[in-house]
Amino acid sequence: MSMMDQPLLMTEGLGKSYGRQLGCRDVSFNLYEGEVLAIVGESGSGKSTLLQLLSTQMAPTAGRVCYRMRDGVTRDLATLGEAERRFLYRTDWGYVHQDPAMGLRMKVSAGANVGERLMAVGWEHYGRIRKSAQSWLERVEIEVGRIDDSPHTYSGGMRQRLQIARNLVTEPRLIFMDEPTGGLDVSVQARLLDLLRNLVAELGLAVVIVTHDLAVARLLSHRIMVMKEGRVIETGLTDQVLDDPREPYTQLLVSSILPA
Amino acid sequence: MNAPAYNFAYLDEQTKRMIRRAILKAIAIPGYQVPFASREMPMPYGWGTGGVQVTAAILGPDDTLKVIDQGSDDTTNAISIRKFFEKTAGVATTTTTSEATVIQTRHRIPEAPLQEHQVLVYQVPIPEPLRFLEPRETETRRMHALAEYGLMHVKLYEDIAHHGHIATSYAYPVKVNARYVMDPSPTPKFDNPKMDDCPALQLFGAGREKRIYAVPPHTTVVSLDFEDHPFERYRHEAPCALCGATDSYLDEVVIDDRGGRMFVCSDTDHCETRRADGHRGVQPEALA
Numbered sequence: 001m002s003m004m005d006q007p008l009l010m011t012e013g014l015g016k017s018y019g020r021q022l023g024c025r026d027v028s029f030n031l032y033e034g035e036v037l038a039i040v041g042e043s044g045s046g047k048s049t050l051l052q053l054l055s056t057q058m059a060p061t062a063g064r065v066c067y068r069m070r071d072g073v074t075r076d077l078a079t080l081g082e083a084e085r086r087f088l089y090r091t092d093w094g095y096v097h098q099d100p101a102m103g104l105r106m107k108v109s110a111g112a113n114v115g116e117r118l119m120a121v122g123w124e125h126y127g128r129i130r131k132s133a134q135s136w137l138e139r140v141e142i143e144v145g146r147i148d149d150s151p152h153t154y155s156g157g158m159r160q161r162l163q164i165a166r167n168l169v170t171e172p173r174l175i176f177m178d179e180p181t182g183g184l185d186v187s188v189q190a191r192l193l194d195l196l197r198n199l200v201a202e203l204g205l206a207v208v209i210v211t212h213d214l215a216v217a218r219l220l221s222h223r224i225m226v227m228k229e230g231r232v233i234e235t236g237l238t239d240q241v242l243d244d245p246r247e248p249y250t251q252l253l254v255s256s257i258l259p260a
Numbered sequence: 261m262n263a264p265a266y267n268f269a270y271l272d273e274q275t276k277r278m279i280r281r282a283i284l285k286a287i288a289i290p291g292y293q294v295p296f297a298s299r300e301m302p303m304p305y306g307w308g309t310g311g312v313q314v315t316a317a318i319l320g321p322d323d324t325l326k327v328i329d330q331g332s333d334d335t336t337n338a339i340s341i342r343k344f345f346e347k348t349a350g351v352a353t354t355t356t357t358s359e360a361t362v363i364q365t366r367h368r369i370p371e372a373p374l375q376e377h378q379v380l381v382y383q384v385p386i387p388e389p390l391r392f393l394e395p396r397e398t399e400t401r402r403m404h405a406l407a408e409y410g411l412m413h414v415k416l417y418e419d420i421a422h423h424g425h426i427a428t429s430y431a432y433p434v435k436v437n438a439r440y441v442m443d444p445s446p447t448p449k450f451d452n453p454k455m456d457d458c459p460a461l462q463l464f465g466a467g468r469e470k471r472i473y474a475v476p477p478h479t480t481v482v483s484l485d486f487e488d489h490p491f492e493r494y495r496h497e498a499p500c501a502l503c504g505a506t507d508s509y510l511d512e513v514v515i516d517d518r519g520g521r522m523f524v525c526s527d528t529d530h531c532e533t534r535r536a537d538g539h540r541g542v543q544p545e546a547l548a
Contacts, residue, residue, distance in 0.1 A: 120410025
């Protein structure tokens with residue numbers, strides 16, 4: 001069996017409870033390289049908790065998350081040291097926040113935002129860092145002339161694209177996205193989704209995307225997981241689940257989309 | 261010897277022991293910021309309360325103390341601190357760098373090379389080099405612990421992007437002993453190379469921030485930079501108007517309201533010593 005056939009990310013019986021309050025429960029799935037998984041559900045269904053567990057920002061109270069590192073060895077993320085975890089987080093992973101201000105350094109220029117990860121892994125050549133930042137700005141359709149401007153001067157859509165460039169500069173294999181199109185108007189959303197879809201295909205990225213917008217899930221994802229009250233109630237190919245939902249709750253979700 | 265109301269060097273012996281423990285730890289881990297229980301001193305924060313506490317803790321009756329502020333021995337702050345220790349410790353004081361055993365400084369490292377029997381005590385306003393890039397103290401401590409210093413280069417990157425060169429001219433970040441990144445307090449970057457492999461012990465005290473850190477004698481201190489934008493010293497392109505020195509750090513002094521100015525050594529002891537040796541500069545017209 002070649003390495004590509006093995007999953008990149010695996011979870012087994014993953015759960016988190018906040019005291020008596022349940023965050024999520026018994027989540028198991030495998031994610032392969034180049035695969036986009038959407039987690040959908042209403043507010044409070046446990047999707048954000050799950051994303052935080054997967055990205056090791058929070059420790060689970062049950063189950064485990066394993067990841068196949070760049071050297072091909074699959075490791076339980078709970079056994080990684082803090083230094084290793086942080087290194088993984090800023091090299092092989094990306095995290096796109098709903099609010100770009102959370103994922104960007106708003107006080108430094110766009111170029112420095114993109115270059116930060118490179119400098120963190122030891123790049124010390126200004127010219128090369130800048131060149132890489134320029135090429136990434138181009139790829140996310142930001143005018144290169146704005147490279148020295150602060151993200152404060154950027155529109156919401158540009159900030160989100162800048163955040164994506166900042167995450168992709170170290171060529172990660174896995175990206176977590178938390179409502180990446182939330183708070184953007186429809187035309188800006190469409191452009192961002194188009195860009196994301198191209199980048200994901202081009203770079204062969206694995207993505208876990210949390211969204212309550214089923215249209216986003218349909219456009220971007222291969223597979224979908226529907227959550228309700230902390231549990232996964234339905235999972236399958238995106239088209240299949242959205243066109244022919246089995247669970248009553250999923251049927252409700254799908255039917256509550258306003259016709260265009 | 262002592263003014264009767266005070267213990268030797270103002271602080272009580274237990275406090276001095278506590279500070280000495282912090283200093284020893286700081287010397288053992290070069291560049292690491294050691295927390296200590298900073299005391300209220302009879303002067304406002306920002307006037308050198310950290311430096312004064314470090315000096316008080318290491319001063320002995322046989323020491324000779326020199327205090328400089330911006331390189332000068334005769335500014336208010338320097339005179340006040342010198343008098344403070346004359347009064348509370350009764351130690352000898354001097355303005356001559358080579359005669360001093362303990363030198364307390366704000367901003368400058370003396371031009372005369374320091375020697376093995378000397379200790380340089382810096383007054384530090386903000387000890388955390390990552391402060392303005394990462395406001396969370398819990399996060400900056402973790403970054404130090406894991407030696408994650410990419411952010412320091414982000415600051416230098418910003419300088420080059422906006423000014424075309426590294427415009428940081430003071431508090432220029434350094435890496436000590438190939439491990440900890442340290443803020444050399446507000447010394448001009450002209451002085452950074454003097455910290456490297458310095459024979460004297462260098463101690464840093466931040467009173468308000470309650471931190472002590474150190475560079476032991478003969479430790480490597482490297483100024484951070486980029487391969488294609490290497491670290492450069494900065495100095496005004498002029499000789500000293502009083503002593504003619506072309507290699508010392510200069511202060512710019514405005515001398516009239518018609519744009520007249522002169523450049524003089526910031527290290528007053530260095531300048532006076534040179535003049536006593538017969539060196540003369542060219543005075544600007546207005547003063548002639």
